[in-house]
Amino acid sequence: MTTLTEERVCINRDRTERMAETGDGKKEDADYKRLQSFPLIRHTDMPEEMRVETMELCVTACEKFASNNESAAKMIKESMDKKFGSSWHVVIGEGFGFEVTHEVRNLLYMFFGGSLAVCVWKCS
Amino acid sequence: MSVSYKVGTVKSKQSPNVNTQPKAPVVKGVKTTGKKKDEEEGIDTADGEEWMQGKTLVKPPDQLDLTEEELKEEITRVLTANNPNAPQNVVRYSFKEGCYKTIVFVDQMAIHFELEGNLVHKESDEGRRLMAKHTEREDCGGDERLENVPIKPGKREQKVTNQFNFIDRASQTLNNLPREISCQTEPPPRANFSATANQWEIYDFYVEELQRREKSKEKQESQFPNKEEDRSKKKMIQAEAQSDDISQLAKPAEIIERMVNQNIFDEVAQDFMYFEDAADEFRGEKGTLLPLWKFQYDKAKGLSVTALCWNHIYSDLFAVGLGSYEFTQQERGMLLFYTLKNPSFPEFIFNTDSGVMCVDIHEQLSYLVAVGLYDGCVSVYDLRKKSDQPMYNSIASSGKHTGAVWQVKWQKDDLDSNHNFFSVSTDGRVVSWTLVKHEIVFTDIIKLPPVDKVPDDLKNVVATAGTSLDFHKQKDHHFLVGTEAGKIHKGSKYYSSKFLEMYDAHFMTVSCVRWNPFHPNVFISCGWDWMVKIWDHTINSPVFTFELKSSVTDVAWSPHSSTVFAAVTADGKVHVFDLSINKYEALCQQKVVSKKTRLLHIEFNPVHPIIIVGDDRGRVISLKLSPNLRKKPKEKKGQELPKGPEVEIAKMEQLLSSLR
Numbered sequence: 001m002t003t004l005t006e007e008r009v010c011i012n013r014d015r016t017e018r019m020a021e022t023g024d025g026k027k028e029d030a031d032y033k034r035l036q037s038f039p040l041i042r043h044t045d046m047p048e049e050m051r052v053e054t055m056e057l058c059v060t061a062c063e064k065f066a067s068n069n070e071s072a073a074k075m076i077k078e079s080m081d082k083k084f085g086s087s088w089h090v091v092i093g094e095g096f097g098f099e100v101t102h103e104v105r106n107l108l109y110m111f112f113g114g115s116l117a118v119c120v121w122k123c124s
Numbered sequence: 125m126s127v128s129y130k131v132g133t134v135k136s137k138q139s140p141n142v143n144t145q146p147k148a149p150v151v152k153g154v155k156t157t158g159k160k161k162d163e164e165e166g167i168d169t170a171d172g173e174e175w176m177q178g179k180t181l182v183k184p185p186d187q188l189d190l191t192e193e194e195l196k197e198e199i200t201r202v203l204t205a206n207n208p209n210a211p212q213n214v215v216r217y218s219f220k221e222g223c224y225k226t227i228v229f230v231d232q233m234a235i236h237f238e239l240e241g242n243l244v245h246k247e248s249d250e251g252r253r254l255m256a257k258h259t260e261r262e263d264c265g266g267d268e269r270l271e272n273v274p275i276k277p278g279k280r281e282q283k284v285t286n287q288f289n290f291i292d293r294a295s296q297t298l299n300n301l302p303r304e305i306s307c308q309t310e311p312p313p314r315a316n317f318s319a320t321a322n323q324w325e326i327y328d329f330y331v332e333e334l335q336r337r338e339k340s341k342e343k344q345e346s347q348f349p350n351k352e353e354d355r356s357k358k359k360m361i362q363a364e365a366q367s368d369d370i371s372q373l374a375k376p377a378e379i380i381e382r383m384v385n386q387n388i389f390d391e392v393a394q395d396f397m398y399f400e401d402a403a404d405e406f407r408g409e410k411g412t413l414l415p416l417w418k419f420q421y422d423k424a425k426g427l428s429v430t431a432l433c434w435n436h437i438y439s440d441l442f443a444v445g446l447g448s449y450e451f452t453q454q455e456r457g458m459l460l461f462y463t464l465k466n467p468s469f470p471e472f473i474f475n476t477d478s479g480v481m482c483v484d485i486h487e488q489l490s491y492l493v494a495v496g497l498y499d500g501c502v503s504v505y506d507l508r509k510k511s512d513q514p515m516y517n518s519i520a521s522s523g524k525h526t527g528a529v530w531q532v533k534w535q536k537d538d539l540d541s542n543h544n545f546f547s548v549s550t551d552g553r554v555v556s557w558t559l560v561k562h563e564i565v566f567t568d569i570i571k572l573p574p575v576d577k578v579p580d581d582l583k584n585v586v587a588t589a590g591t592s593l594d595f596h597k598q599k600d601h602h603f604l605v606g607t608e609a610g611k612i613h614k615g616s617k618y619y620s621s622k623f624l625e626m627y628d629a630h631f632m633t634v635s636c637v638r639w640n641p642f643h644p645n646v647f648i649s650c651g652w653d654w655m656v657k658i659w660d661h662t663i664n665s666p667v668f669t670f671e672l673k674s675s676v677t678d679v680a681w682s683p684h685s686s687t688v689f690a691a692v693t694a695d696g697k698v699h700v701f702d703l704s705i706n707k708y709e710a711l712c713q714q715k716v717v718s719k720k721t722r723l724l725h726i727e728f729n730p731v732h733p734i735i736i737v738g739d740d741r742g743r744v745i746s747l748k749l750s751p752n753l754r755k756k757p758k759e760k761k762g763q764e765l766p767k768g769p770e771v772e773i774a775k776m777e778q779l780l781s782s783l784r
Contacts, residue, residue, distance in 0.1 A: 040333055043319065099318035107317055111329060117321030123314065 087124035411752030417467040429738025431483040439731040440464040447479020496529025523566040525549035531593035552587030606634030642686035643776040650676040692723035
């Protein structure tokens with residue numbers, strides 16, 4: 001059902017190169033980072049309440065396990081299973097493409113922290 | 125043997141002869157003699173001597189010989205309670221004094237005889253026990269078990285069942301067969317979604333979002349109506365929340381209503397779709413009309429159907445205008461919309477202040493409905509709106525008619541793409557109304573020429589009432605107006621002063637005039653003088669004339685065939701003609717309503733082979749045309765069946781040429 005292709009793009013290298021270009025570039029990046037760390041929903045078809053709850057849960061998880069995507073994903077998945085029913089799937093990463101089949105009104109795709117993308121969907 | 129003596133001294137005066145100590149070998153006779161002596165002394169001497177004679181005194185051998193003196197000695201005998209056998213010299217050792225002492229008081233009781241009795245007091249314990257035992261023994265009958273003495277009376281009822289009195293019997297009730305029921309629900313719907321999560325995508329999206337937020341901030345700062353927007357939004361949200369409750373039910377309720385109606389009128393619906401009267405083959409040319417649904421509305425009972433109009437886009441929806449033709453009975457009017465899918469209740473209901481006289485639905489924009497009223501007003505209703513009020517209403521100042529409006533017809537949008545329609549009324553004016561924004565603007569097109577009978581000086585005052593109006597299907601600018609005087613005028617939109625032609629049609633009011641939908645030259649007219657006439661507009665006299673036995677109230681062409689038309693008369697009959705089959709007679713003359721009900725209007729459905737007729741009781745009846753009434757021309761073998769309006773035109777042309 002899901003085909004995941006994870007691309008391990010060397011983002012860090014690009015970023016450091018950009019930063020090396022200009023000192024201002026560094027500042028800009030830092031500014032943008034700060035400005036862009038709010039959670040931003042890219043695509044969802046969830047109902048309002050569910051969406052808000054899920055978004056908060058994702059933010060909490062990502063902040064708690066900032067260094068470990070797997071644990072964050074695990075936490076999100078288990079909480080979603082408990083709250084909304086079984087068989088949720090969670091992907092957290094910085095660079096990946098995906099095509100998923102999800103139950104209608106049970107998909108959330110959001111960005112967080114300027115570089116993190118979280119995709120949560122239900123399909124049993 | 126010892127004899128117990130009573131205490132007391134008894135002095136015996138008896139002679140010393142009597143011994144105190146009885147001796148064993150006492151001869152009876154001696155005693156008796158002794159006694160006899162006593163008796164002698166006591167008793168009177170008279171008898172004593174007799175006793176004395178036979179006996180002599182006998183001395184026992186061991187009797188004491190005492191001297192006389194001794195015999196006379198009085199010896200006192202004392203009876204004491206002393207026991208002679210009791211010891212008199214009992215001595216006991218007294219530890220107090222240390223010597224033996226004689227005890228004076230010695231127990232003097234001598235028991236001569238003792239017998240233990242077996243009488244028990246009945247109140248004592250043992251007595252009670254014995255009583256209980258006694259009564260038990262009486263109850264038990266033969267079973268005397270001395271071992272069961274402590275049995276209490278309560279346990280008497282314990283019966284021990286035995287094999288011979290009790291039998292076990294078992295049976296099995298019917299077990300219901302297990303049944304398997306399985307059900308598969310539909311799985312929740314799924315959708316696919318794909319995206320890519322890259323750093324640049326994320327970055328771009330964030331940038332966009334920031335820009336959007338900035339823009340919205342600017343808008344908020346600049347615009348005041350921001351607050352209003354909020355308020356309206358709030359209202360919207362509230363209204364939505366409210367409407368969620370009930371209006372969500374409206375749609376399903378409507379569906380259910382239609383389903384129920386379909387179930388009730390199931391046979392009718394089947395007939396409508398599929399029934400083709402097989403008997404038509406045997407009837408030759410004639411056909412019949414099969415009644416289908418009846419449409420009735422309670423509140424419309426007192427009103428007559430004054431107008432019928434089918435909706436061109438939704439071919440099951442039609443409009444019914446209700447009012448009154450009686451001059452004296454003018455009250456109110458109604459505009460109802462019925463659909464064939466729901467014969468029980470109208471879809472739309474509009475109440476008007478005065479009677480509705482005519483209705484027309486716009487051909488393209490089927491939500492626009494023009495209505496002409498008895499008081500001369502024209503209104504336009506918008507069916508999309510929920511309100512009861514018309515969208516536009518002509519008022520006195522805006523040039524409304526001074527008499528009842530008899531016909532309204534929509535026209536194509538004018539050059540400014542405003543909707544407009546024409547109307548004709550009793551005041552003799554043909555007026556065009558244009559809907560401009562929120563207003564309705566009138567334009568006088570033409571005034572009907574006065575009737576000849578009216579004297580010259582009154583010609584400007586007395587108007588010629590126009591009763592019917594129809595526009596040519598292809599050449600828009602041509603129109604026909606029928607008048608109360610029985611004349612038909614042909615006019616053009618481009619000429620506002622004069623009519624092009626005038627036809628002497630009927631002796632009485634022209635009730636309806638209509639162009640043929642196919643043939644450009646032909647039109648039909650009907651009047652209260654019992655006539656239906658078919659004209660070629662180039663010729664002054666009618667091509668066909670039919671006399672129906674009653675005043676004809678309405679006539680309509682069939683949209684499928686150029687030679688088929690139907691007319692309704694005041695005696696409740698529907699007449700259907702097909703000129704290509706029979707030029708002189710109706711194919712069907714059928715009475716569809718009860719006596720004394722006049723049929724007032726008729727309309728053909730543009731799609732289905734049904735007609736609706738309205739009567740003066742506010743009812744609309746739908747009828748299905750039998751196959752004979754909608755025949756297509758017979759094709760010759762081998763030839764393709766030509767279709768299309770050209771055929772119809774050709775048909776009509778054939779007819780006309782045959783008459784010329």
